[in-house]
Amino acid sequence: MSFKNVIGQNEVKQHLAEMVFHNRLSHALLFLSPEGSGALSLALAFAQYIVCEKVNGKKDSSASLFGEEESQSLAINNAPADACGVCASCIKARQLIHPDIHFSYPVIPKKTGDKPVSTNFITEWREFISKHPYGNVYDWLQFIGAENKQGNITAHECNDINYKLSLKSFESGYKILIMWMPEYLGNEGNKLLKLIEEPPANTLFIFVAENESLILQTILSRTQLVKIPALETVDIENALIQRAKISVDQARQVASISEGNYHEALQILQHADEDWQGLLREWLNAILKTGPVAQVKWIDDVSKLGRERQKQFLRYFNHLLEQAIRVKVMDGAQLRVPDNEKDFAIRLNKIADISQQQAIIEELDKASYYIERNANAKMLFHALTIKLYHIIANKTVAVVM
Numbered sequence: 092m093s094f095k096n097v098i099g100q101n102e103v104k105q106h107l108a109e110m111v112f113h114n115r116l117s118h119a120l121l122f123l124s125p126e127g128s129g130a131l132s133l134a135l136a137f138a139q140y141i142v143c144e145k146v147n148g149k150k151d152s153s154a155s156l157f158g159e160e161e162s163q164s165l166a167i168n169n170a171p172a173d174a175c176g177v178c179a180s181c182i183k184a185r186q187l188i189h190p191d192i193h194f195s196y197p198v199i200p201k202k203t204g205d206k207p208v209s210t211n212f213i214t215e216w217r218e219f220i221s222k223h224p225y226g227n228v229y230d231w232l233q234f235i236g237a238e239n240k241q242g243n244i245t246a247h248e249c250n251d252i253n254y255k256l257s258l259k260s261f262e263s264g265y266k267i268l269i270m271w272m273p274e275y276l277g278n279e280g281n282k283l284l285k286l287i288e289e290p291p292a293n294t295l296f297i298f299v300a301e302n303e304s305l306i307l308q309t310i311l312s313r314t315q316l317v318k319i320p321a322l323e324t325v326d327i328e329n330a331l332i333q334r335a336k337i338s339v340d341q342a343r344q345v346a347s348i349s350e351g352n353y354h355e356a357l358q359i360l361q362h363a364d365e366d367w368q369g370l371l372r373e374w375l376n377a378i379l380k381t382g383p384v385a386q387v388k389w390i391d392d393v394s395k396l397g398r399e400r401q402k403q404f405l406r407y408f409n410h411l412l413e414q415a416i417r418v419k420v421m422d423g424a425q426l427r428v429p430d431n432e433k434d435f436a437i438r439l440n441k442i443a444d445i446s447q448q449q450a451i452i453e454e455l456d457k458a459s460y461y462i463e464r465n466a467n468a469k470m471l472f473h474a475l476t477i478k479l480y481h482i483i484a485n486k487t488v489a490v491v492m
Contacts (some may be wrong), residue, residue: 092184116295119296120295122317123319126319133395139184143184189263194209196212210251267294330356347410402459412436412448454478
C-alpha cells in the first residue's frame with residue numbers, strides 16, 4: 092500500500108517521510124489513532140516506503156534510519172513523498188508477501204489445544220486487508236470465524252516474533268514488524284522487551300493501537316508516539332465519492348455522521364436504506380406520549396437489529412442532537428445537512444435544551460460502549476429509555492412528528 096492509497100492524513104505522511112530522511116526513527120513506533128482513521132493503512136504504507144528501492148536508493152547507503160547522525164548528502168526537499176509502487180519490493184509489500192515485513196494481530200485457536208500464532212492466519216490476513224483496509228478488530232475476528240471467542244496475541248506469538256526478528260533481513264536491509272492492536276497483548280508481551288530495547292540492526296517495530304490505556308506500560312514506555320487524528324470530514328466525503336461511487340449529497344451526509352471514522356462511514360453506507368429517523372421518531376413518541384406499552388414494543392424491535400445496526404442508530408441520534416445544538420448556536424442555514432434532518436433537529440430543540448441534549452449524548456455514548464461489549468440489548472435499551480425520559484421530563488413535551 093502506498094501513501095497515496097491512504098485517505099487524508101497528509102501531515103502525518105509528511106512527518107513520517109521526514110523522520111526517515113532525517114534518520115530520526117525510534118526502533119519502536121506507536122501509531123495511536125481513533126478507529127477508522129487509517130492507522131493500519133498508514134503503517135502498511137510506511138513499511139512499503141522504507142523497503143522501496145527508490146527510497147532506499149535516494150538515501151545515503153551508509154546512513155541508518157534510527158537516530159544516528161543525519162546524512163548531509165540529501166536535502167529533505169529531495170525526499171520522495173511516496174514509495175514508487177513499481178519496484179520489486181513495492182510489489183511484494185503491496186501484496187503483503189515481502190519477506191522482511193512481518194505482521195502480528197489478535198488470533199484465536201483453530202481447534203481446542205491450539206497454540207495459535209499470526210502466521211497461521213496469514214492467508215486470511217492478506218484477504219482481509221485487501222477487502223477491508225479500514226476494518227476494525229471486530230471485523231477481523233468475525234472474518235476468521237471467532238464468533239464470540241476472544242482474540243489474543245499470545246505468548247507463543249511473542250516467541251515467534253523473537254525468532255523471526257533475530258534472523259537477518261532477506262532483501263531490503265531492514266526488518267519490520269507491524270503489530271496491530273497491541274491492546275490484545277497481555278503480560279506475555281514482556282517477552283518482547285529485550286528485543287525492543289536492544290533490537291538487531293535496522294529493525295523497526297510499528298505498534299498500531301486505538302486505546303493507549305490498554306497497552307502494557309512496559310511496552311508503551313519504550314515507543315515513540317505518532318498521533319494520528321480522526322479524518323477530516325471533507326476527506327471522507329471525497330473518498331466516498333471516488334471509492335464508493337456515490338453522489339455528492341449522499342457522501343456529504345454520510346461523512347458528517349461518521350465523525351472522522353471511515354470505517355463507520357462504510358457501515359452507514361451499508362445500512363443507507365434504514366429509516367433511522369422513523370425509528371427515532373417512534374422511540375421519542377413512545378417515551379414522551381404513548382407510554383410503556385409502546386416502549387416495550389419498540390425495545391423488543393430494536394433488540395433484534397443486531398449490534399452493528401444498533402450502534403448505527405445511536406450514532407445517527409447523536410448526529411441529530413449535535414445538529415440541534417448547532418442550529419441553536421449558529422445560523423441553521425450554514426448547516427451542510429439535508430432539510431429533513433435540519434427540520435428534525437429544530438424539533439429536538441423543542442423537546443430539550445442544550446444541557447439536556449448534551450446529557451442525552453453522554454448516555455448514547457455509554458450505550459454504544461456497552462453494545463460494543465455485548466451488553467444485553469433489551470436491558471440496555473430499557474434502561475436508556477428510562478434515562479432519556481428523566482432527562483427531559485421537566486420540560487414541556489412536544490410530540491416529534
